[in-house]
Amino acid sequence: MLQREFLTMLFELRLTKINPNMTAGMVECCYVSENSPVKLGDKLFDLRVDLSAGFSQYCPPISYFRVVAREKGILRQLLVKPGDNVNVGDLLAVLSEIANEEIAGRPVRPLRVTTAGIAHHSAMWSARDQ
């Protein structure tokens, strides 16, 4: 069993605390699909962080972030879609090093990503009703 885990190179992508005060986020855009390759620098998700609940005020503190891959892989499981609310720590996706790898094992580590603050844009889920 141990040997099998070492042979499997799975990476997980969870919602991390981008802002120390956040507890959740919303998926605005999803740029990847299951069983497709992810290259270094590929866009993965756009996320919305809304701190209105914790920082009640008339001007809602809403920020948008883009998560970009800093390493390559194959996206094996996509667990969210645009419009989904996710808690910090929730699993967003599982990636493997090679395409036919068994994905039942435990991920060896989080996928390396870059997170950057972005402007709201028309392709976002929250822009659909405007």
Added chain:
Amino acid sequence: MTHEIALKLGSLKADDFLIRRSAIHWLCEDDHLCRAGEVVGFCSVTIEPSPNQRNAGLPMAGEQDFQVAIAPRTAGRLRIEKGKSPGGYLGIHGLHLWNPNQIIGRLEIPDDSRGQALEQDVRLLMLAGRRMSGLADVDAGILPGWHNRSRAWWGDEGPDRTLLCLGICDAAGIVRGNQTPFIEAFESTAEPAHLVYIPDHPVVPCAPVLLDQLLRSSGQNRAIAADLAAALGSDRTGTTSDDWLFAGALLSWLERSPIRDSYELVTPMGLRRIGPADAVLLSLSSETNTILKHKRLGYSLQMLRHRQASAGPAIRAWLGSAFEAVKRSVDDIRRDYRRLIDAIGQETGARVFILNRMSTSGYEDIVSYAPFDAPMSDTLENIAAKEMNLMLHDLAQECDATIIDVDALAAEIGGAEHLPDGIHHSATLQALLRSAMFTAWTPQARKSGSVR
């Protein structure tokens, strides 16, 4: 050992008009150890004609809320004098004639301060609010309710200068404050000042919107009102009360340029009239890269998305059909600023201060810009903010604009810590920016450039 200073209300005059005040509403308990200049209470004030001037127009007639807050000039332990108000509803209205010799409390100070006088007039902070509607009256608290303009002034001889805030939340926190209206600004400076705050509901005060508002004729205002009324009247989806309320607030905002406003001030020395504002504070954060333009009437409009969300379906449909979204490049924004600053210069001669943008959120970990498409300022907030800040720097070189350098001040104190929600400034950063604003506003500082 201690000795006491009697705290008197001190002088407040409005020429021959009578000034009445409510009971004093204390903001602290008896025995409170207060700082010098700390606001400890307030009362509501009314002005009424004296018997020989029944037909005279009342000063500040358009401002339904007028209050005076009080602050001891010296630090000490406050002993509150028991008032004579019957309390209840009568406690919030002007029952008592303003008596400058009225002792409202006493201050216990250490004996080693014995050189001090046995009595002192408290510092007065005057606060006035013009309600969005006469219906928007709320009795309790300091400047409560919905105002389309609120202002504050102080100074024993009355201020001779006015700063008009036309920014969004970043500027509002500096001028109006986030704790209690205007008190943070009042407590931060002993210099006389008059601050005026225009809220951003429902319109974002960006440069093209302010320019249109400043130059629009009354005929153009009537055309805007008629167009809006026709849109709401013809709406078949059902115009709601939210639509009508929103429409009223929108017209109230569009019809009157506060840049031209003049003001009446009730001061310890008497009634004064000043204005228009000699300084106007703007926010670079108001300048979005897309604004709305009315397809037929041609005027500009911009609203924050959470404001639009408070409109009803008819207003949202009207915004979607009567307006087009117009993209603005950084150069376009610079030209819009230039036109506005020149127009303000011609109309009133006021100086323009602009809060620049914080160009990092502190919550990023960009190790390479390669994954982001050019032009990166279309996507990345930090690049967009840096480009806009550079544009502002160029603008300040070519015209009478002064930058209040949010970006530099935030960086000096550690940016992320002072943007706890990723958007809004901490009280520490606000205090630094307020200090920079007052520094820029001094007559000696009349020089373009940036202030930190």
